[in-house]
Amino acid sequence: MQQKIQQHWWAFALPMLAVLIWSMNIAVTRYVVDYISPISISFYRWLVAFIVLTPFMLIKVWQQRNIVRENFTQLAVLSAFGMVLYQGLSYFASHETTATNMGIINAFIPVFTIFVSMLLLKEIPNRFAVIGSMLSLFGLLYVMAQGDFSSLLGLGGHLGDVIMIVAVFFYAFYGVFLKKWQLKVPLMISVYIQIAFALIYHIPFIIWLGLDPIDSQNGLSVLYAGLFPSLIAPLLWMMAVQYIGPNRTSIFMNLMPVFTAIIAYFWLKEAWTVYHTIGGVIIILGIALAQKKTRRAVVNKPLTDV
Template sequence: MTQQNKTVWWALALPLLAVLIWSMNVAVTRYVVDYISPVSISFYRWFVAFLILTPFMLAKVWRERQLVLQHWKQLAVLGAFGMVLYQGLGYSAAHYTTATNMGIINAFIPVFTIFVAMFMLKDIPNRFAVVGSLLSFLGLIYVMAQGDLLSLIQSGGHLGDAMMVLAVFFYAFYSVFLKKWKLQIPLLISLYVQIFFALLYHLPFVLWLGLDAIDQQNVGSVLYAGIFPSLIAPLVWMLAVQMIGPNRTSIFMNLMPVFTAIIANIWLAEAWTVYHSIGGVIILLGILLAQKKDVPVKVAKLNV
């Protein structure tokens, strides 16, 4: 095997590691609901990440302050959608649904992104994207209904799943904003400033609701959330994008429901049911179909 091939195979482990970290964080989010409030863990998560980054990033941000000031409004919006609305709703949803369901709904991000991009960027999806998105949506409804669509209609839905769907919808906006603006800012500086804005957005909630104390029962979850999914996973993911490309990297996100379900089953004793299997397969097939590109039809010219 050549050195180049070795490098490629090694690079494929990067998105796997990132998805594993994010999947673990879904289980951590569900585990810690009895020990800390959603506002508290959300604030502590970004505060820990901010403290870790500050010694390395503060001087760099100051040197690039003109660039940051030029794009501060966009960075403020990104911090709101990607770190407060998405993550905050995720922590709240964990009080009302399972980690397994959260992992499955998270896999819906690519589909939502297609439709948000259609309205914001006038990026018209192809036929595969439309059919795949509808198929995935049906699978999502089946999971939310726990295999009983009539029950879902009669009950009006499940609060936790609905909150998670809304969170994923906000993250789709985050992804489209990134694509629309294409900010020419170093990634770590962008991440650091977004975290700064996320902390600012948390302050009214913290002042109104207060913060739970960090103790032996929740300190591990807070540190994990502040270090691994907030810092390590994004950096590993960005490195994977650079090494193997965005399209090949994004495919690995489809493993998140599987990883989350396995972790939740082993650690939280959550059951993987028949409706999870059926709905999960439908969602996965829809996502894969939505990523398929149209093949241009070549029209043969007739010599007359």
């Protein structure tokens, strides 16, 4: 019994470390904007991950080729939404907004997932989800407006935030598609095939926009993006889901704005202001409320992965 308790306490470090890695990647994304184009780092990121995984996954993919073929279209769609549209737009957003704002907007994934679930799965949100979502949206607009809502009338200054919001919305679609389809493809094979599709999707953009070379200024950032947020963090997250469950694991995503702001403050010298504090608190309270279930929902809702 004691061993089981210790194992569970140890497991709580897994999602925290995963969120820290993803938060660090947001700061890396913001740092490297002057050294490599968005399309280039996006392509290199998945290329590194693909090269690392290939020796371990190629034979397994061949052995499971019938399952992969049966889910070919779904894997292609998941890759488009989760690895290209979300990640790619994030890199473009980093040119127009701060890492701190990107971290705050990323925390909106659970809220946006509620609305996408309503659209695709016909799931009617409960009163907590509606009130919490509205509260979080108010907090986000407060942060974007820097405490002055009249400034929202000028879109130019908020282009990066808007792009990041669109990116997060695409990731919400990714999560809902995963839930809707419930693919029987082994997890790592699914990730590997999605990465392969992501590389293919990048080809037209590379032909059109070109590809920056990897050099001493951007090399470490590319390596970090390809290894830690692409492979290590998802693995830690999946392990956390197995140990402590998807619901408790998902709560740790709310730490992303905090981790990102701390990293951006000390590394990128981004200021943490009063409006970040006020808006951030409102957003986190709203997200927490949006994930609260009514008593009936808790009884009927099956346990699903994040």
